[in-house]
Amino acid sequence: MREVLKPETEDQVLEVVRWAVSSKTPLEVRGQGTKQGLGNPVVCDHILDLSGLSGIELYEPQELVMTARAGTPIADIQAALDEAGQMMAFEPWQPKGLYRTEGGTIGGMFASGASGPRRPLAGAARDHMLGFHAISGRGEQFKSGGRVVKNVTGFDLSKLMSGSMGTLSVMTDVTLKVLPKPEKSRTVLVFAPTDVGRAMLDAQNSPYEVSGVAYLPVEVAAKSQVSYINHASVGVVAVRVEGPAPSVAVRCQLLRELLCKYGEVEELHTSNTVTLWREIRDVEYFSEGGDIWRLSVTPSEGPTIADALGDVHYLDWAGGLIWLQASGQDAERIRAAFPNGHATLMRAPNNVRASVDVFQPHPDGLQALMDRVRAGFDPHAILTPGRM
Amino acid sequence: MKMPKPDQATIARRSEIIKRLRAIVPGEGVIVDENELTAYECDGLMAYRQLPMVVVLPQTTKQVSDVLKACHEMDVKIVPRGAGTGLSGGALPLADAVTLGLGKFKAILDIDYDNRCVVAQPGVTNRAITEAVEDEGYYYAPDPSSKIACTIGGNVAENAGGMHCLKYGLTTNNVLGVEMVLMDGEIIRLGGKHMDAGGLDLLGAVTGSEGLLGVITGVTVRILKQPDVAKGVLVGFPNVEAGGECVAKIIGSGIIPGAMEMMDKMVIGAMQDFVDSGYPLDVESLLVVELDGQEIEVQYLTERVSEIAKSVGSTFLRVSDTDEERQQMWKGRMSAFPSVGRISPDYLTMDGTIPRHRLADVLTRMTELSKDYGLRVANVFHAGDGNLHPLILFDANKPGELDRAEEFGHDILRLCVEVGGVLTGEHGVGVEKRDLMGEVFSEDDLKQQQRLKCAFDGSGLLNPGKVYPTLHRCVELGRMKITEGNIPFPDIPRF
Secondary structure: OOEEEOOOOHHHHHHHHHHHHHHOOOEEEEOOOOOOOOOOOOOOOEEEEHHHOOOEEEEEHHHOEEEEEOOOEHHHHHHHHHHHOEEOOOOOOOOHHHHOOOOOEHHHHHHOOOOOOOHHHHOOHHHHEEEEEEEEOOOOEEEEEOOOOOOOOOOOHHHHHOOOOOOOEEEEEEEEEOEEOOOEEEEEEEEOOOOHHHHHHHHHOOOOOEEEEEEEOHHHHOOOOOHHHHOOOOOEEEEEEEEOHHHHHHHHHHHHHHHHHHOOEEEEOHHHHHHHHHHHHHOHHHOOOOOEEEEEEOHHHHHHHHHHHOOEEEEEHHHOEEEEEOOHHHHHHHHOOOOOEEEEEEEOOHHHHOOOOOOOOOOHHHHHHHHHHHHHHOOOOOEOOOOO | OOOOOOOHHHHHOHHHHHHHHHHHOOHHHEEOOHHHHHHHOOOOOOOOOOOOOEEEOOOOHHHHHHHHHHHHHHOOEEEEEOOOOOOOOOOOOOOOEEEEEOOOOOOEEEEEOOOOEEEEOOOOEHHHHHHHHHHHOEEOOOOOOOOOOOEHHHHHHHOOOOOOHHHHOOHHHOEEEEEEEOOOOOEEEEEOOOOOOOOOOHHHHHOOOOOOOOEEEEEEEEOEEOOOEEEEEEEEEOOHHHHHHHHHHHHHOOOOOOEEEEEEHHHHHHHHOOOOOOOOOOOOEEEEEEEEEOHHHHHHHHHHHHHHHHHOOOOEEEEOOOHHHHHHHHHHHHOHHHHHHHHOOEEEEOOOEOOHHHHHHHHHHHHHHHHHHOOOEEEEEEHHHOEEEEEEEEOOOOOOHHHHHHHHHHHHHHHHHHOOOEOOOOOOOOOOOHHHHHHHOOHHHHHHHHHHHHHHOOOOOEOOOOOOOOOOOHHHHHOOOOOOOOOOOOOOOEO
């Protein structure tokens, strides 16, 4: 019988964690539990549910900053941002495509370090987290960072918390940097590109400030809801351009001229652009079907690595990100295919995830350092132990 | 400001330590002569000086590792140092420590245009990275004022900023990987040419750690393609409030300029005789805005910025026609610090960050403080991200004036914290702001940060006395003080 503890104040969270520390009781820290499929499966008798710790505490659009309690639903954050014409520029993925769940909390989003196609241009979740309050696995309240972007006052613990998967500490609120939404957004498509890798790198390394560069091989393109893409019956390189309207039009034209040597070019307007990049971000092409891997590799090596592996895949981040449909049991084969980077098993049944390294193993020295860092926050391993 | 008391027993072992270091780094790489050591007695924070016990200049990662291992064994402290341009005293030597300089690590190891990155040794200067790639139309974005001299390793240690950080991020947003050596000699590699390092983000934690976690021996940074066009807009205002409002409105309307810098009347006046800036003299505050990107976008944004400027009552507005004109606009800003240096024998550089909308308020209160202390203050700031650089003018030869200037500076930083800001935006805590950390952080906050230090350097030998006002031993930090909990929490919903 698992017991769910659902505090509504920071003091109550503190009370729960102190009890857990003193009784050495492991807690599974969660928001809405929408990303349970990510990481090593964790079984704790007690769940610390933070979804009761909800509400935007500060939002100053002119200052490009927001503070929200950790359990605030993403939907509430999104609604507030939409109203002010702003966004989380790192484009966090939604869990529907991967885990068939909907929703999520702001704390869970940072804890999973979710970043999307705009990551090479705008940075990752970690680059947008300015500060936080938390309770450590020692049962102590602490904070780090602040509410301003430029800040080197003390160690940057926000970076550590981002992507820490509910380990280290229980965040009770987070402060994030938000940015204006682009006025306009379009996509240049290159059909059946003669050289996928070069086409992507030419776009990425152009001076036209592209905000997404992806490649969908034919079998993946066929699953897109965008008719231009699913009717093409060939692989497609997609390049997104965002900004003020007149600038987007000119940059799209320049990109078409740059990329037409690789194949026929076409342009998607706003609504199709929104659909396409949501599909890419949320891995909707693989929503049906089995296990999924996510590989972060050297961009220029991406297409070759993906081809050598031979599994169904598509590329984002100009080749630096490979989404791969392959068995969770293939960890060794997949990790042997690239010299630098890391592979994460993003979706697989619990028993599979329990039997392989979900996250890329580190060299011994580095792993030992990470273990020491973790012990500094959570010496008795009571916070979501083993998840990461 | 007090540094930890030098350990006389260590100093007594000096010749033994030198012998051990010479066995690792041959010849001139170990500096022991007092005259030569003088060159290392301070960094950019020149108010504090201390001769190092020894200086060692290794040339390879292996040597750095061996030096650290040897010092770890001998229980000798290490102060890492890049070019020594830091403004907060992070590289201030200790009388009982070895200063480890990375000045001989000067090679750029790999330029990879396809993957938009450069792999460099830590002693390569910030500017040299851009110089190595600019012929191909690329550049490295973070641009601290000291870019000609400061090193990339030092930039990582301090999480250096600069004028173009508003749009392109700080060092932390532009570093892809590092190689570093821990105090016990272990060599660790984090990240690389791929995005995100994997596992706990130690790379993010190391960036800006001011030489307390490890010694950086290699850096991979991201380079960017130079924008097609950049234009400058120079705007003058009859009062600082209007300038502040202009900045808020530009950002609030969704425009993120490449750079947005503000100066007050004192600075403008100071540079008048020093550099041909072409700045108007009859304004209270002056804003330089740089807009970059594709030509039509720059044209469009320039018009919008000009409209906003007029709407808040600007009294001077000029848009650059040519790139020479744009560079001319920057000439004044670039020479702000040396210009102020000419109108005052000495000055202290502050570095607080505040929420932008408190700008006018903070400037008003700073003027009051200036009267109270009887010291002039000149203001230059990275207006776009609220990073202030008040320059406090004083004369160190007048008894008590340095102390008064420092106290004034501390009051300014307390003011920054009071309005929701922080002590330092880009210069680092070092020794300069160390004793003010308690204004921002509780004892528990600081202890949690220091536990990270313990994970990297359990011995506490790496750059002690910097950043944290109280030194705790790791054993003490590891102790738990939790009282026995009972399981009631009657008020907490449970299911």
